[in-house]
Amino acid sequence: MTQTKELFAAARDVRRLAYAPYSNFAVGAAVLGSNGKIYIGTNVENISYPCGTCAEQAAIAQMIGDGCREIAEILIIADTAEPITPCGACLQRIKEFAGTQTIVHLADLNGIISSLNFNDFLPLAFNNLEVKK
Numbered sequence: 309m310t311q312t313k314e315l316f317a318a319a320r321d322v323r324r325l326a327y328a329p330y331s332n333f334a335v336g337a338a339v340l341g342s343n344g345k346i347y348i349g350t351n352v353e354n355i356s357y358p359c360g361t362c363a364e365q366a367a368i369a370q371m372i373g374d375g376c377r378e379i380a381e382i383l384i385i386a387d388t389a390e391p392i393t394p395c396g397a398c399l400q401r402i403k404e405f406a407g408t409q410t411i412v413h414l415a416d417l418n419g420i421i422s423s424l425n426f427n428d429f430l431p432l433a434f435n436n437l438e439v440k441k
């Protein structure tokens with residue numbers, strides 16, 4: 309199995325474990341870290357709606373908790389006619405750990421529909437924190 313197929317299978321499988329009783333919209337995410345390891349995440353909703361978390365957020369947290377700080381590739385999967393793109397907040401979360409070559413794969417249940425460079429999503433992302441000493 310190639311790494312991209314593994315990434316797809318990982319996101320597809322974790323999506324089935326989504327906790328999404330309020331939206332009934334299950335999302336899976338799988339990150340390929342710059343270390344070659346795969347990290348997975350799914351959405352976790354809450355009865356207090358704003359407390360819910362996104363699939364991408366969970367996968368990135370897993371990567372950071374394993375000591376990896378660069379996303380080589382990220383795959384997002386949902387069961388939709390058109391593949392979904394990461395929400396605005398998740399684009400900023402991906403940005404934090406993206407390199408110039410980071411790839412975003414968009415998938416439906418049958419496979420990857422498109423693969424784009426992360427910079428196509430958020431070319432002008434906020435990235436200018438000046439810490440005053």
Ligand code: THU
Nearest residue numbers: 331333335351362363393394395
């Ligand atoms: N969701 C994600 O997990 N990732 C996204 O990029 C878009 C939205 C989740 C949040 C919520 O649980 C459900 O999808 C519906 O918005």
